[in-house]
Amino acid sequence: MIKILFFALLIKPIVFIVLGLNLQGYKQLPLKGPAVVAANHNSHLDVLVLMSLYPLRRLKYVRPVAAADYFFQNKLWAWIATQCIDIIPIQRSGQSVDTVLAACHQVLESGQILILFPEGSRGQPEQLGQIKKGLFYLMQRHPHVPITPVFMRGLGKALPRGEALFVPFNCDVIIGEPLALSSDANAFITLIRHTFQTLSQRCLGQGVA
């Protein structure tokens, strides 16, 4: 309930009115789970924008993966992360791959929609970072779950890493066709990188000069 109010009254108006999206390929967005939405990562706004694309009644089933070590640093952040956004917290260090992914497996098995960022962290504003192998390992156990790629541009200008001042810009959100899982981790990473680059060509906005 808090999640729905948070998005209906605060996040959706910010995303659609103050920010403004150039949305392409909306029909490709998986509205029913189990499904994975894999997007590039530039800003804290990424998760909020992706979740705003969903109708309010579907929000309950949309779960973003986020770093526990970052979001549980202070109480306010932790409250927002768990109550308003309902993240799946992931420990980024010191655990085996299986423990880290356990929660994600559970989410997919219960038929929900998982939002994750294959780059892992936000990295340099508006630049595609190194793509990690986590998504590949996760999908080994769910070979038939569709992976929908989403490329976003502009959010790294609106609210880049390490900045507190929010500056409105229209943002591109380009949703692509579901990806086929490759048999090899490196091939899969190349596929994701290539897909992001292809989708980025449909953006109206400019990267940072």
Add this chain to the structure above:
Amino acid sequence: MLNLPSHAGYAMGWVLSLLGLASIVSYLLQYRHPERDYTELKKRISSWWWMIGILFICLAISTTTALILFAFISFLALKEFFSIVPLRLHDRRVVFLAYLAIPLQYYWVGIGWYGMFIIFIPVYVFLLLPMRMVLIGETKGFIQSAGIIHWASMLTVYCISHVAYLLILPVKNPQAGGVGLVIFILFMTELNDISQYIAGKLFGKHKIIPKVSPNKTWEGFIGGLLTISLLSTLVAPWLTPLNAWQGLGAGVLISCAGFIGDVVISSVKRDLAIKDSGTLIPGHGGILDRLDSLMYTAPLFFHYCYYLAY
């Protein structure tokens, strides 16, 4: 709705009837040619209903709501501009200041402080933005960013706010009022776009500026010029403080300026290699695609009237 000057109310009725006619025609076309796809035309017309509906409601409620609407339109246009041009990450804070100029500019309009309204962006904002940039300290790309940010503010905030100031001018034609002037400039500008387009489709042969906009022809331009000059001569005495001869001048001015505004924004888009400036208005593209002509016609028409009638 009740305190609208009579001519302004009639003009709104005329616009709505015209739009209703356009809707009917689009449905008839689809009915006559079921095999053709008129989705784009229907989207365009339905967007017109939304735009005109919102505008008329805001104009009818009060001057303040109309000013808020124009300020919001300026914000959307400025944001769209900043989103498609290349800016540096360092420019974020400067862009933020440029946004802050919007409520101030419309506040000067609201209190009717003409002197401030007319110099705020060309002088104060112009001088202040580069100063903020200097404090950030990044000099690589300085000239380009300073130019882009100020140019965008001039086009989308300064120029558009002239439409809003028409509402504040002392009333010289009590039957039309400020609302009459606003409807006049908005619809002459948009009808000019439409009639240039239609005349170009029907008779277009000789290209004016093939490098910028290959669809613009002399025939289209002249067709629009004749239509708007005639229309303006007839309508100006009724909706503005101008007489028929002055209305003819206004028509020529609006038609030429509208054309220039259109091709200026076309050049911007061509430079950036994009077709539309955004996706805000279904069937039209972005808000800059709709405001392009108005950014040129509004200040020129404003000063034309201001010189002749005030």
